[in-house]
Amino acid sequence: MQDSDHTPPTPGCIAAILPAAGSGQRFGGEQNKLFAELAGKPLWFHAASRLAARREVGRIVIAISETDRAAFQGPFASLAEQLNLQLVIGGAARTDSVKAGLDAISVDPAIEYVAIHDAARPLVGDDDLSAVFTVASKTGAAILATPVAGTIKRDLGQGQRSETVDRRELWIALTPQVFRIGLLKQAYQKHNGRPATDDAQLVERIGHDVSLVRGSADNLKITYPEDLLVAEAILARQSNHA
Numbered sequence: 487m488q489d490s491d492h493t494p495p496t497p498g499c500i501a502a503i504l505p506a507a508g509s510g511q512r513f514g515g516e517q518n519k520l521f522a523e524l525a526g527k528p529l530w531f532h533a534a535s536r537l538a539a540r541r542e543v544g545r546i547v548i549a550i551s552e553t554d555r556a557a558f559q560g561p562f563a564s565l566a567e568q569l570n571l572q573l574v575i576g577g578a579a580r581t582d583s584v585k586a587g588l589d590a591i592s593v594d595p596a597i598e599y600v601a602i603h604d605a606a607r608p609l610v611g612d613d614d615l616s617a618v619f620t621v622a623s624k625t626g627a628a629i630l631a632t633p634v635a636g637t638i639k640r641d642l643g644q645g646q647r648s649e650t651v652d653r654r655e656l657w658i659a660l661t662p663q664v665f666r667i668g669l670l671k672q673a674y675q676k677h678n679g680r681p682a683t684d685d686a687q688l689v690e691r692i693g694h695d696v697s698l699v700r701g702s703a704d705n706l707k708i709t710y711p712e713d714l715l716v717a718e719a720i721l722a723r724q725s726n727h728a
Contacts, residue, residue: 502603
């Protein structure tokens, strides 16, 4: 579906929101997993810097927990200043953090689109960003995603019975997820606390189509410590081809 207000992304028209208030319990350790280092910089810095390098991105807001405020105002202050990050306090749920970021940029007349990106996805590629920004400007809502590659089984009874699911129409959602700001505001106004695993789900609930843009496998989400080893290899390859 084409957005009736379609205009190509112009410099500074996109605000990026990075939800970073989660604890990352599956990663282990006492500190936020986003503080783990990749090539000497924390994960969140890599994710934010990829967006900051884009001319279309005029603002970057990172939603953090109150617990992590001291780190961003202390050891990470210079890195945050380098990227001109705006800090907001997020919430327990992802949607709470995105809402806090959305509130922070909602009165900025220069912002036409919002790109929501996992702070734990440090290696999103420039080609992927170009593609999802372009499609979002045409349809009003677009997300990076990748087709399901493996065979999918549905459990029909406590692991004792199963059936194979047709994977041809199944995709795994990635980020960024990019929306016209008015559309995302409308989705959040009608959210009412119902569980949602991503922002595209909220937009779908108000009846707006969300376009799928095929993204690269490089755009992995750091969930477990061993994912850092994969990320290091990807970053080395990307650097060699830059």
